[in-house]
Amino acid sequence: MEERVYNFSAGPAVLPVSVLKKAQEELLCLPGCGASILEISHRSKQFGEILAQTKANVRELLNVPENYKIMFLQGGSITQFALLPMNIIRNTNKAGDYIVTGTWSKKAASEAKTQGKVNVIWNGQDEKFVRKPSDAELQTSADAAYCYYCANETIEGIQFPTEPNVSVPLICDASSEIFSRPVQMEKYGVLFACAQKNAGPAGVTLVIMRDDFVEMSGADLPSMFSYKQLADKDSMLNTPPTFGIYMMKLVTEWLKEQGGLEVMRQKNVEKAQLLYDAIDASNGFYRVHGNKEFRSFMNVSFRLPTEELDKKFQEEAKAFKLASLGGHRSVGGERASIYNAMPREGVVALRDFMVDFAKKNA
Ligand SMILES: Cc1ncc(COP(=O)(O)O)c(C=O)c1O
Missing domain, CATH: 3.40.640.10 (Type I PLP-dependent aspartate aminotransferase-like (Major domain))
Known part of the structure; x- marks a missing residue:
């Protein structure tokens, strides 16, 4: 590649x-x-x-x-x-x-x-x-x-x-x-x-x-x-x-x-919100593991309705250059780690893919 x-x-x-x-x-x-x-x-x-x-x-x-x-x-x-x-x-x-x-x-x-x-x-x-x-x-x-x-x-x-x-x-x-x-x-x-x-x-x-x-x-x-x-x-x-x-x-x-850690915090919160908003708007198609007020802005951990859909999601994501989305082996599902170095475009690309995938598979 x-x-x-x-x-x-x-x-x-x-x-x-x-x-x-x-x-x-x-x-x-x-x-x-x-x-x-x-x-x-x-x-x-x-x-x-x-x-x-x-x-x-x-x-x-x-x-x-x-x-x-x-x-x-x-x-x-x-x-x-x-x-x-x-x-x-x-x-x-x-x-x-x-x-x-x-x-x-x-x-x-x-x-x-x-x-x-x-x-x-x-x-x-x-x-x-x-x-x-x-x-x-x-x-x-x-x-x-x-x-x-x-x-x-x-x-x-x-x-x-x-x-x-x-x-x-x-x-x-x-x-x-x-x-x-x-x-x-x-x-x-x-x-x-x-x-x-x-x-x-x-x-x-x-x-x-x-x-x-x-x-x-x-x-x-x-x-x-x-x-x-x-x-x-x-x-x-x-x-x-x-x-x-x-x-x-x-x-x-x-x-x-980049302007230091307060600037990073703002960027990170904004990036995470893009994904959580898409998840919350999916009518339960995507489900987040943690309670809302404790959701991580670094590791967005979520699941689809079935393990088959989890697999399909990760497989199809690859065509959009969205890689390494599998959850930890102990919990399964998906995890999008969006650390400081993940550009906003990457998060937007994932968000767009998630919205589209939900429309086609819900
Ligand atoms: C929060 C946290 N603590 C500890 C570890 C373990 O780190 P290491 O593999 O460097 O020992 C990890 C990483 O994978 C982690 O995410």
């Missing part, structure tokens, strides 16, 4: 074309370097500048205060599911409070249980993960070091409209919504996100951690598992994911050119 499609994959996911082109231009010879980013030492001056610039971009975009460390780690978000309780619960003999709103926060709570005491303070499983809790439903525990939540459940397609208000520091899995809207960093002890949805390629995970959490973490753990040691060595305890960090630099530069 020679032509680019509209790629609705949940991750690894679409990247801005200008970012891919820039990476392509610079791949053979990084300006001022005489070699590729893939070939230079992580200890080189050039890579040092890339790391520093990526950190500065992240700090600027997310308005990260000076008392937070920004780290670029490996092992994906699931590794963070284990490292957080390993460092924070096990080392302090406290507990972790978990808000379970879908597949990813459920997995995080179950990984945390391998490391220490976990209190699931809210669980939406019996309601089939269709909503997020209100603040009134959240009672944090006396022994909690933190309250963990997942900002956007990628599989179920439900999102916290704003961060929960609780009396202990928040830990947030922002994997599928990082850089899609502004955040109030002061409310977080830790915010982390794997890059492969909204921030770059697979292989690098952004971890933003307040200094007191860094200090709380276990210095006596094996070095690569210790946030304290990782932070003290500025993500360079071993060879960091250099290409992923370079790509995140390009993505964050692109985000700054």
Whole structure:
């Protein structure tokens, strides 16, 4: 296939074309370097500048205060599911409070249980993960070091409209919504996100951690598992994911050119509304998984009346360059991931296809 499609994959996911082109231009010879980013030492001056610039971009975009460390780690978000309780619960003999709103926060709570005491303070499983809790439903525990939540459940397609208000520091899995809207960093002890949805390629995970959490973490753990040691060595305890960090630099530069995160939020909400309006106007032909006020503006998860129609929809969509629309294997149906880099034209093309498909098949 020679032509680019509209790629609705949940991750690894679409990247801005200008970012891919820039990476392509610079791949053979990084300006001022005489070699590729893939070939230079992580200890080189050039890579040092890339790391520093990526950190500065992240700090600027997310308005990260000076008392937070920004780290670029490996092992994906699931590794963070284990490292957080390993460092924070096990080392302090406290507990972790978990808000379970879908597949990813459920997995995080179950990984945390391998490391220490976990209190699931809210669980939406019996309601089939269709909503997020209100603040009134959240009672944090006396022994909690933190309250963990997942900002956007990628599989179920439900999102916290704003961060929960609780009396202990928040830990947030922002994997599928990082850089899609502004955040109030002061409310977080830790915010982390794997890059492969909204921030770059697979292989690098952004971890933003307040200094007191860094200090709380276990210095006596094996070095690569210790946030304290990782932070003290500025993500360079071993060879960091250099290409992923370079790509995140390009993505964050692109985000700054777009006008920053408030502009991205407006664009994202508007794109998602195009799809939800078509769904709501379909007389029940398309059904969204989550309750209306928690619908995700990153992952639009929906179903058709039968599995046969689901298959037909995905098959026929391909002719319109609409790709990777299958829902997660655990839930089926359709999922349109419309991250920052999905252009509005792609969403309009999908919306038009959906309207037409419903007319012909309802
Ligand atoms: C919200 C969320 N958390 C965690 C993960 C797992 O990320 P990784 O595959 O990088 O471990 C994913 C991704 O697929 C996700 O969407």
